[in-house]
Every structure is written in structure tokens, then in C-alpha cells.
Amino acid sequence: MAQIFDAPSKAILRSQIAEHIAETDKSDKRETLSGEQPLPPDRFFDRELSWLKFNKRVLELAQDEDIPIIERATFAAIFASNLDEFFMVRVAGLKRRIDTGIAVTSPSGLSPRQQMRAISEQAHRLQDEHAHYVVDHILPDLAKENIKLLGWDKLTIAEQERLSKYFRQQVFPVLTPLAVDPAHPFPYISGNSINLAVLVENPASGKSHFARVKIPDNINRLVPVDDMTEDEADEVRYGFITMENLIIAHLESLFPGMIIKEARSFRVTRNEDIEVEEDDAENLLNAIEKELLRRRFGPPIRLEISDETSPFLSQLLADQMGVTPEEVYRLPAPLDATVLFELGGIDRPDLKFRPFVPTTNRQIAQVESSRAQDIFAAIRERDILLHHPYDSFSTSVQAFLAQAAADPKVLAIKQTLYRTSSNSPIIDALIDAAHAGKQVLALVELKARFDEDANIAWARKLERAGVHVVYGIVGPTTPQPSAHQPERPRSPADHTNGTTRPNPPPATRTPRANPH
Template identity: 45%
Template sequence: MKSQANVFINRELSWIEFNKRVLLTGMEKEYKILDQVKFCSIFSNNLDEFYMVRVASLKAQVEAGITKTSIDGLSPKEQLTKINKEVKNLTDLQENFVNDLVNNKLKKQGVFLKNYKDLTENQKNWCNNFFTSSIFPLLTPLVVDPAHPFPFISNLSLNIAALIKDREDTKNQFVRIKIPTKNINRFIQIPNEIIQSSDEISHFFISVEDLIGNNINALFNGMECINYSFFRVTRDADLELKELEADDLLLAVEKSLQKRRLGGDVVRLEVKSDIPQNILKLLIESISIQKEYIYFCKSLLGLDDLNQLTKINRDDLKENLLIGKTHQDLKNLDSPSNKNLNSIFKIIRKKNILLHHPYDLFKTSVEEFINRAADDPLVMAIKITLYRVSKDSPIISALMRAAENGKEVMTLVELKARFDEDNNIQWAKQLEQAGIHVVYGIIGFKTHTKIALVVRKEKGRLRNYFHIGTGNYNSNTSRFYTDLGLLSTDPDIASDLLELFNYLSGFSKQKRYKKLLVSPSSMREKFIFLIKREIKNAEEGKKAEIIAKMNSLVDPEIIKLLYLASNAGVKISLIVRGICCLYPQRKNLSENIQVISIIGHFLEHSRIFWFCNDNDHEVFIGSADWMRRNLDRRIEAITPIEEYELKNQIHTLLQIYIKDDYYSWIMKEDGSYSKYKLDVANNRSQIDLIKK
């Protein structure tokens, strides 16, 4: 095989290419304007997390003198150089687009982000009164001098750096003011009557930093502000957990979260492009950051806050994404007069049900399954894994109610779900207080699997019902993430799930399962077997094909096998939303591999693995991507789909994605992506699935 650099794409650069697709999607004229704003916000939020975790890790490696190369042969320093170059190009593109949105496109649609200096005296008076009553009490200017060291700048906070002086003294003093964006909206709406606009559909805003900046002298009675500018820092926010030394994992995560709130090293400094040089110099000296990690912004800082504007109640400016209907096999459960708690269990006993969210409503399927189990007197126990749950979770409420009803309830709460740790800690405490047995999983492994098991007593015997999904038990994200799930009573899979739950609670060392693919024990081995079987079939002249849909494809061993399969004649179609470290369509390497990425209104989150097996198809769905972390360092579960009808449903679904010529980005042999250039798109996967 060729050198590493010629067969693997750098993971970080592939992620940047993914985020570029998000941004470019938002810039397409076919999207309504508030949807364009949403994509710009997502791009910025993604970038913040990328710097907090991935860039922070690379920067730490450089500072520690680590030179170990990535799978494509780049050192940490070389990766950082390429990352900074690519990101600066993309943020320039984003800022130009956002400035045009704010200054032109939004105005034409009646959404105005006003500049304080352009307001009338009456409008300024309203804004000043709002500042005095609602903002001023929240502000705390911190001076920097020999008696007051430079204050700690919290992660992702928006700040003002100002130079002030006593009117009777020529010496300037440096002051930092944190803008309280968590306690007040970033964009403050000015009432229409103050604008003197009779147009009821128009909306007028002023940014909170613009308002504070123009009232800054109110903070320094008897002094004068010479100059000010805005800045924002991004810090290393990855948790460092010493699990083996922790007697109480809950306490260990809480302590790590406290460190995160304080923040690690600064990995990025964002400033306004017109920042005065004397203020910039003071910031660089005080924060101790190299110039290559300074980003000069031509638009607003912290563009993820643009998401606030998407909440404007204007249906003409955004798509209605609240779609979905009750799965056809569960429709009779909709009736308020249907009080038969047994009905959902009767339905699942008769047939396995394949769910596809958000097109199939999460509320009337998965939530219904847990709710009915909580209230059914024949249900003896409920076991479930919780990775990310919504803040006001109906499933959590149902689990607590089940415990009150005397059922045995066991939940695994993954405390290390990145950026959801705090939320999960609070849920873990509430669940324990409700009398639920809460466990935190296996030391050294993150539990990422999405499984729920209901044990029901029927005719003197226990029967197991279960749900296995590709997405979290989260009512909010289920409306915007596409995910698959299986409701079933298959006895072999149920037996595997019982063993897996016992393993998670620490009472089993099970490593072999009847049907489930479980990592880190059996999943990698099974996928290798399945790919090698397709290679063997191709070599023997049998029909050989692989279709796989996932979030990320990174694992070197899997990629090498896919290259071998391609060279053996296996047709391979990969639907990879995010990172893809494989080169497609390369001569003598991957000529039979096609890679597409679907970027649309819904986040494509489902993982599907389809193997032709000489027309005796084997199909799987579950929680794992083809990444080292999923295959080796996480607890994951993937279930086979065995019924002929459900296999066909999944194959039809995969073909809808493969034929997409609207949301689909095609990966080229150099690792870049392009969209179809069609005047009229014939296949819009997400729209077509809504209509089904």
C-alpha cells in the first residue's frame, strides 16, 4: 500500500472540511434567511468546540515537545499550522457573509440590527434607560494595576478591554469588563413603538456590547474612557479524569467541571479587526498567547449567538422543522380513549418495529414505550442508558414514576458525555433521590450505547422488550437529528442486553454475545469479518457490496480493509456526514468507493451498516461510528436487523440517500467536496422522507 500520507486524510483537516460544508450550505440562496443565520451559528459553535478540544490537545502536545505524527504523517505543529490557515480563510468567508446578512438581507426582510450611533435621540434614550435598569447593575469593571493583577478571562465570555484615565491625570489605566450574555440576551429587542414603526412584522435589535460600549463612561464616575474594544478567549475545556484513582466518579467529574469553568490554557483570542494597538498589546502580554492564535474579526464576536435571531416568530423566514407523525404500527395508541396499557407490548410482540426519527415521532414511539412501561402493573423492571438527555426530559419523569410505582429501575448515566456532564450530574442525583439504581459504567470506558430494556411478567413468565437506537434518549434533539431505532422482543438480543446491562453495572465479564455487536469486546472483530467476507465473495465472482452510513470514518484498520475490498471489486458506498479519513475514487486504491456527505435541515446522525453477502443481506444499526474510540474505547452496541421487510426498508432508505442530488456533497479523490450542479434537483432525501 502507498505511504500513509497518500492513503489517509488528516482527521482535523477533514473536520474543518465538514464545518466548511455546514457554512457553505448556509450560504446557499435556496435556504430561507433565518435558516442561513442558523447554519452560521452552528458553524461558529462547532468551531468553538473544535478549539476547546482538538486544537487544545494539539497545542498541549506541541508545548510538551511531542512530535508523534498523525495517521497521515503530520506532526502536531504541522497540523496546527494547517488548521490556523484553513480556519482563518473560513472565518473570513463567514464574516463577509454575515456582514452582508446583517447589513442587507435581514434589513430587506424587516429584521434590523441597529448601531447605537445611528439611533435617534428618543431611541437612544430608551436604550440608555434599558442599560441603566437592566444591564448596569450586572457589570463589574476590573482595573489592572500593580495592586490588581490581570483578571481571569472565562472560556467563551465576551469582554470589553478599555483604557481609562482620571481627568486630572495623564496616566491611562487598563480595565476589563465582562459582558453578562448568560443573564441577558445578546441582542436586545427595541420596541416598535420606540422605533416608530407601524410594521408589526419588523423586528429591531441592538447588540448588548454596542449598548454597553456607548454607555461605558457611566461605569467610571469622575473618569474618562479613552478607548475600548471587544475580545473573546477560547480555553482548553477537555476534562482530565483520573478514574482509577477516583473513589467517587460523580465527585471526580464535578471537580473536573469546576476546573473547566475556570478554564485551561487559552487556545484562541478573538478581537475586533479595528482594535487599538495599545489595547491589543496589553491583551497579548496579559493572556500570554502567540500571534498565530489571534483572530481579527470583521463582524460580531461569538457568532454562535446569532442563533437567538432564529427564534424570531416569522414563518416566512425559516422552514418549519417540527414535522413527524406516529409510526403506522403505533397509530392506534394516539387515541385518548385508548387506556389499554398492554397495547404497545402486544404490538411489539407481534412484530419488530423500525423507527426513523424525526419522521416517526419520538414522543409517540420511544417515549410512549417508556411511559407505558412506567405505568403498566405487569412491568417488573426498566433498564436504560442515558448519554445526553434534554433538560426537561419526559423519559426521566417516566423513570421516576416507575420507581414510585414499585418497579426496579436501573439507569446508566454517562457522566463524561462531553459538554453535557453538568446536566447529567444533576440528573444522576435526582434519579438516586427517587430511589433509582444509578451506575456510571466501566472505568476507563465511555458508555455511548443507546439501549433500553423493559422486563414484563406475562402468564407467570418474564418477557423482555427492548429498544436499541442510534441516537440519544433526548426529546429535543429527536426533532432535529435523524436516527433509527428498533423495538423488539427478540429473545437472543434481549439476552445479550441483559448481559450487557450486568456488565455495565459491574456484575459480568461477558465478552461474547449471541447477536449484538458490542465494543470493545466483539464489534471490531465482527466488522473485520464482514468486510473480509465481501472481499472473498468478490474474489469468487459472487455479488459483493457494502453500504455504510455514519458520522465519522477514521479507523485506519477499517479504512485499509475498505481499500482492499475496493481493489477486490467490492462496490462500496459510504454516507459519512463529518470526518472521513479515506480517499475515494483513487486509481489502484479506491476506485470502487464512493463517499457522500448529507448536510441539510436535519443533522444526519444514524449509523447503518449493510453488507450484500451474495444477496443474503446482513444489516446492522447502532451507536458506533468507524472510529478507534467507538470500536476500542467506548461501550457501544449495534444490533442486527433480521426481518426481510425491515432489511428492505433500510436498503430503500440508503438508496434515497445515495441518490440525493440536493443535500448531498460528493467527496473527490483529493479529499475535497463539491455539490451537484443541477438546475433542478430530483432527489431531496430529507424532503422526500418527510413526504413518505
Template identity: 40%
Template sequence: MKELNCTGINPEETMSDIGAEHFFNRELSLLAFHQRVLSQAKVEHLPLLERLRFLCISASNIDEFFEVRVGGLKERLEAGIHTTGPDNLGPAETLELINHRAHELVTTQYQLLNDQLLPLLHTAGVHLLKRSAWSKAQKQWLHAQFEDEVLPLLSPMGLDPAHPFPRILNKSLNFIVQLEGKDAFGRNSGMAIVPVPRGLPDMIRLPNELMPDGGSGFVFVSSIIHEFIDDLFYGITPVGCYQFRVTRNSELFVDEEESGDLRRAIEGELVYRQYGDEVRLEVAENCPDVLVNFLLKQFEMTAADLYRVDGPVNLNRLNHIIELAERADLEFPTFNSNAPRAVQKKESLFEVIRKQDLLLHHPFDSFRTVVEFLRQAAKDPQVLAIKQTLYRTGPNSVIVDALVTAAKAGKEVTVIIELRARFDEEANVALSAKLQDVGIHVVYGVVGYKTHAKMLLIARRENGILRNYVHLGTGNYHTRTSRIYTDYGLLTANEAVGDDVYRIFLQLTSLGKVAKMEHLLHAPFTLHKGMMKRIEQEIIHARDGKPARIVAKMNSLYEEHLVRKLYEASQAGVEIDLIVRGVCQLRPGVPGISDRIRVRSVVGRFLEHTRVYVFHNNGDPEVWAASADWMERNMFHRVETGFPILYKRLKEKVMRELDYYLQDNCEAWVLESDGEYYLQAPPEGEVRFSAQEKLLETLTRS
């Protein structure tokens, strides 16, 4: 029997009391995060177009939730798989709970749009014009636009035995139209489907001269089609026209063991993503029941899958107002992040990194430093080889351009591309072909394991000796998201770290075993064990009466063994602060179980994406950053890296910045033991403190 901890509780006996009630459901926790994002659209002190942006982000998030999470649950049900997770909820029970909460969330989205955002935008001179509000001049101009730019692209599909219900693309916008009168062949017409072509813009801006009261006017292209729908049905009368959209299961299924060529297998599967099983039907609120029931029957869905919406189907289309309005006064102030001071003083990044490790915190520290590092490597005659992992890069990537330049300069360039990066598969397939065309060695990772690690290795000959320079990150090599995601990136010439990174690249290309590494932790082999070991070390310190603390920041916490270990640590006396942006399986604040665990989620201007873990270690803190969240898939089904921050000054930087998040009293949501989050507000008389705003104020002072 283990000795009693300082609370007098036997850990083994207490841990046996850990049951399903101590674990939150993953899907419901994810929905709660989407609700927190939506709540940002209600924050009155935020710029108005940014509030609209948060509404659109929440709509996009819900789309992916249905495509992936709901689609997966329905797939399990159809396959007769009823296994439960630690929360003891199976797919059927989870879907029932999702149905209730998702409907509530969607209702809130449209109430917020109609009751707050659109009226406020109108007052600010940004007008989303409904058809009923068009002036005669506006209608004439829009009709001309319809005839010239829209009508030639439309293909209405009348429904009869020779024209069955068409296949509807995933998330495409469509109209179902009721018709009266005889068709060209003397038959009674009934219904037609009008798909809105994806090549059309979602929205157009009216010319300023058509806005006599000033301001800017915007019209959905779908509204234009609706208004002039009669032009599509010569001699037949449309008596009803209603928007609808179907969401489909978008997970790809590729048998990696059987496929001889992973890239070709994925290319083949991408075609079918648009026609996966239906999981949600959105229709205009005023659509008659007879048409709604007709659509449900066609898609083989039930009333639980139906979402009637009081406004435009697909709120994400409202993003175009932000793009077209040109109203900087209604958006966040722009900021310019710079390179660290040490970099600004030197032309050669190799010289800087050779003298000291650099820890970049994006977007507060510029991602241009990483880009410039690779650009210098591509042109440097002393650089012989470059190895890099790519998960998401974005279009027109300067990172990719630098790799191409390096290959053309005769350097040995090897890139590990993860073809299965969700919703980026098509872009990554094209990228792999582009890189291979210039002689870059392209590897597609490991069968059965996504390569999610963010690593860059540059081999440079200096004074006759090869030296490795390394970049390790918590986020992707994606220049656009580096402006809106928070991430850490480490640049180092540490010999042992370089050797460790080289060994991981060697394994990814040769598939051989990795020798024991000196510094890095490596999923699926040592990362989970390494985290468990360090939590256990804090438990030992606590039982020995020493100070013990863990501060961990991540996107998701959903790995049963780590959660149970944190419960054990809490019972042993370890103080634990968790900053978990999204899914959190752990239930904090339960007496005798997790009363020393506090959980918060920070939702602000930037998407919190850093994964950093601090273990007090009896006054000699261990600070780790990683590409991995504490999730089962990251620990056991992906190639990930966890890397230590070795230098005291950089450790202090991370701990200081984590403390900002723990001080945050205006953008932090605190998780209660009942599963509810509440937005922390500054107590009366206390100054408002935002971690992200503080970091913006202290740009590049590290």
C-alpha cells in the same frame, strides 16, 4: 501468497504501497466539514433565518473545535509528544495547517454576515441595529434599559499593581477599555476590563413603536454597554472600547483509576474547565495593536492564535434573532411526524412489538413512540424492571420523568449514566443525583471506557414468563435533538436480541465477562472484528467473481485498520459507497488503491446522525445499525452496540433510504481524491433530488 483478484493486482503487494499520502488528516477533515456547514448559509433558496442559523452553527462548531481539537494538540506539544497519525502529521504541522484554514473560515463567516445576511435581513424587515443607526427615541429607551437592567450588574476592573489582570472565563464576552484622566486617587488611569455578565441576555428586541418604518429591531446588549460605557467611569474618560473573547482548552482530566468517586472527581474538575489553557483570542477588528499585544501577552499567546473579526465577537449570539423575530415565513416549514401505522392502530405498544419489529427513522418517524413505550412500561403492573443507558438527555427530559415514575411505582430501575459526555458532564452529574434520590440504581459506566451505547431493556411478566422488550438506537435519548438529528431506533421483542442486551447490561453493572452473544456486536470486544469480518467476506465474494458491495453511512471514518481494509476491498473489486457526514480519513478515487470507493457527505436541514452499514453478502444483504462510528475511540475505547436489522421488510426500508442519499444531487458533497469536496449539482435537465426532503414527503410509510 493470496490469489490475484479480478483486476490482476496482488493485494498484499498493493497494500504495502499504502502510505501516509493515502490518509487525510483528521483535524483538517473536521474543518472541511465545518466549512460545508457554513456553505449552507450561502444557499439562496433556503429560508433566510435558516441561513443565519447555519452561520451560528458553524460558529459554535468552531468554538468546540478550538476547545477540544486545538486544545488537545497544544497540550501534546507542551508535553513533548510529537507522535504522528497515519497521515504522518505531528501536532506542530497540524496546528500550522489549522491556523491557515481556520483564519480563512472565520473571514468567510464575517464576509457572509456583513455582505449578504444582514442586508437581506434588513430588506425582509429584520433589523440588527448598530449604535450609529439608533434614533434619538431608541437611544433614550436603550439608556433606560441600561440603567435599570444592565448597569447594576457590571463590574469594571481597572488595571494597576493592586488590580492585576483578572481571570477571564472561557468564551465569555469582555471589553478592554482605554482610559484618560486622573482616577479618584490622583493617578493616571490606563486600562480597564469590563466582563459582560453571563446572566444578561445577548440581545433585546426593541418595542414595535420604536420602529417607525415597521419591521423588528434588535440590539446586542454588548452594543448597549459599549454605547454607555462612560457611565461606568465617573470622572475618567473612556477613549476606546473593544470586544474580546478567549477560548480555552475544555477537556476534563480525571484520573479514573485513582478517584474513589467518579462523580465527585468530575464535579471537582468542572470548576477548572472555565480556566483551562488559552488556545484562541478573538478581538474586534478595530482594536489598536497596543491593546491586542497587551492581551496576547496576558494570555501568553502568539499572533497565530489571534482572530480579528469584522463584527460581533461570538457570532453564535445571532441565534437570538431567530428566537425573537417570530417570522415563520423566514424559517423551514414545520412538519408533524407520526407514529408508524401499526402503532396508531393499537393502544399497547407491547402488543405491537410482540408481533413485529419496528424500525423508526427520526425525525421522520416520531420519537414520541419511544417516549410512549417507556411511559407505558412505567405504569404497566406487568413490567418488573427497566434498564437504560443515558448519554445525553437534555433539560426537563420526559424520558427521565418516565424513569422516575417507574421507580416510584416500585419497579426495579437501573440506569447507566455516562458522566463524561463532553459538555454535558454537569447536567449528568445533577441527573445522577436526581435519579438516586428516588431509588433508581445509578451506575457510571466502566472506568476508562465511555458508555456510548443506546439501549433500553424492559422486563415484563406475561403468562408467568419473563419477556424482554428492547429499544436500540443510533442516537441519544434526547427529545429535542430527535427533531433535528436523523437516527434509527429499533423496537423488538426478539428473544435472542433481548438476551444479548441483558448480557451487556449485566456486564456494565457487575463488570463480569460477557458470554458469547447471538446477534449483537459489542465494542470494545467484537464490533471492530465484526465489521472487519464482513468487509473480508465481501472481498472473498469479489475474488470469487460474485457481486460484492458495501454501503456504509456514519458520522466519521477514522480508524486505520478499517480504512486499510476498505482499500483492500476496493482492490479486490468490491464496490463501496460511503456516506460520511464529518471526518473522513480515507482518500477515495486513487487509481489502483481506492478507485471503487466513492465518498459523499450530506449536509441539510437535519444533522445526519444515523450509523448504518449494508454488506451485499452475495445477494442476502446484512444490514447493521450501531451507536458507533468507524473511529478508533468507538471501536476500542467505548462501550458500543451494533445490532442487525433482521427482517426483510425493514432491511429493504434501510437500503431504500440509503439509496435516497446516494441519489441526492443538491445537498450532497462529493469528496475527491485531492481532499476537496464539491457540492453535487443536478445535471442539466435532471430533477433536483434531496434525500431529506424525500423522507419528509414519505413520513411514517414504513
């Protein structure tokens, strides 16, 4: 029978656990031997600060002028995406440990609060450097190549008319402005969404009101400006306006009769780390699914606002979001540089890396033939070491599994799945093998950062096909996986009190012909 603790008891329990951890941490430290110099206390790099240094190197790639400009823009987008995940997981987890009181000094010697202060200082400096570099260098360098991010006032009358028609037909129907008044509380702001904070004034009463407009996330944020290329011009020109600037130019249609006093973009990052007590969860898959629903409503841990936002509006947003001054990041627009990923679709190969085409490992396909390679025959001859991405994945691992699924001599396939793409052929091969009557086991890593939804969807599909799916969470303590039992008979060796606890297989445990 489970024991239930009330709130005071929980606080006492947390305090006792923290004391125990601290004492255990002290007792685990080795005493210095006679004549031996003590190890320096700063001998370890801090895990979180080291990660920020890694992302700094990503930013340096965006700043490398020897790299083609569209690729530099992509690196700037990668930096932003990386930092988002860092806040959603690592900063969120650190903040949660501070709030619970169960937090001990890290191996680097920093307390959680010292870590948080150092992270805040470095993250502010890095994000400010990144945002200004995008505005002051990336965008101007793109403009030199006739790829321009334009403001509404820089468009011609014809271009404005064309975009106004696009706004009325495609954008206006999906917008839902929400005003804040005594009858309407401050709206929920979803994590990582771009929003407009709008101050409007009623000309009749003279009263000001706050409203929020969410930028739709089901439409490209960079809206192409047509007819940028002149008929006589030799070079193709690409012009774009951000969705938020297009909406700002048409706010009067959203707030008819009101005076638009201010409209600025802002963005909130929330705690999206998953907390699962896997040892206690009877059904790990259901527990993860519940956590995914809860994750959408995690507490805010970062507020990004346009650096042109007035002090009044800035304070209003910070107060309503419940963030501290250290968690507010004032940055030049456009916020969320992941929008630069959209430039990758521009047809300018001269501004990108040369395409890389992986080759088929010569030991798998030694001779040219119209027939598919026989990988089993190749590995009977010798061991084959694959180097990805230089060796093609599709003609090696993927082809190997497809051949194993079709080979009647293969009796079992065991596979570990961490991150799966939306159109994973590996999954298809496992399903084909199960349909062919083979024993198929897949260890699915559920807590694969922000790929949980895709992994769960594939896992469900595998189960329906008759695959024995084992769910696990890989973490610092490497917990044992927990099984969701498929509806088909299994051997007694598969069971331990209703829970499967096999040793996790390696990244790819490949089948052999005629296995014993």
C-alpha cells in the same frame, strides 16, 4: 501503595513512554509483500482537518441563498458554536499532548505540530470567511426583511432615551468594571464570555489605564429597539442593538470623570477538555465533578478581538492572556456569532423553514382511538423499525418507557443515557419505574461534551429514586464503566471488587412483558 514521582522523574517517564509508543507504532506496521505496491502515506484523511471541512459545509448552508434568511443566520450561529467546541476539546487536547511530549504521528502521517499548524491555517481562513460573510451578507439580507442590527448613532433621540433608561435600570446594576493598576492585577477572563477592553485616561494626570467590562450573560445580548414599526407601515420592523454597543454608549457612567480613549470587544476560548484517569478514579462521578470545576480555569487557546482594536490594545490583551500570534483572531464585530440564535424567536414564519411535525408510526397506532396506544401489543405482532425524527419520539420510545414503568408485568428496565434535556420525560419514566419497585439500571455517559452538568444532575436524581446508576466514559478505547453504588442491596453478580463492570447496553435496551 501508589508510587509518587517527582518532576524530573515524570519528565523521564514521559520520554520513555513516548519512545515506547513510537516503537510500538513502527512494529505494528505490516511489511509490504513481494510484488505488492506500498500503500500511499496520505491514504488517511486527518481527523481534525476533516472536522474543519465538515464545519465548512455548515458555513456553506449559511451561504445558500435558497435557504430562508433566518435559517441561514441560524446555520451561521451553528458554525460558530461548532468551532468553539472544536477549539475547547480537540485543539485543546492536541495542544496538551504537544506540551506533555507524549505525542505520536497521527494515522494521516502528520505530527501533532504539523496538525496544529494546519488547523491554525484553516481555522483562521474559515473564521475570517464566516465573520465577514455574516457582516457583508447575512446582516444586510436580514435588513432587507426589516430585521436590523443597529448602531447607537443610528437610533432616534426617543429610542436612545428609552434604551438609556433600560441601561440604568437593568444593565448598570449587573456590571462590574475592573481596572488594572499596580494594586489590581489583570482580571481573570472566563471562557467564551464577551468582554470590553477599555482604555481610559485620567484628565488630571494624563495617565492611561486599562479596564475590563464583562458583558452580562444572564441578559439577552440583542436588545430590542422599541417602536421600530411606524403606525402607517404595512410591514413589521425589528431593530436590535448588541449589548456591548449599548454599554459602550454609556461607558461614561462606568468611569465618571475619565476620558474614554478606546473600547473594543474581545473573547477568550479556554481548554475545557476533561482529563480523567478513569481506570484509577475510585469514584468516577466525583472525579468528573472536580474536572468540571477545573475546566472553568483552563489555559487560553484562542483570543478573538475586534479587527478595529489598536495595535497597542491588541498586544496588551495577547500578552496578558499568554497566547501566541497564531492564536489571535482579528474579526469584524460582532464577535461570537452564536448571538444569531436569538433571531430565531422573531415571528416571521415566511423567513424560516416550514415547521416539521413528526408522525406516530402507523404500526404503533394503526387505528384512531381515544385510548393510548398499546406498544407491547404492537411489538408482539411484529418488529417495528422507527425512523427519527420522521417518527415521533414522544409517541414511540418515550411512550414505550412510560408504559413499561406502569406495567406491573415489567420487572426491569435498562437504559443508556448520553445527552439528556433539562426536562427529560425519559428520566421521569425511569424514576416512576423505580418507585413502582422495578429493577432499573441506567448507564450514564458522563463525558458527554458539555452536557456533563445536566447528566450528573439527572444521575443524582435517579440515585435518590433508587435507580442503579452506572457511570461510564465512552472514548476511542471504550473504557469499562465505573459504578457509584446506590444505597440498596444488589446481587453478587453486580460486584467486582466494589466496581460494577457490566457490558454496556445498547442505546436503548427496551423492556419486554413477562421477561425471563
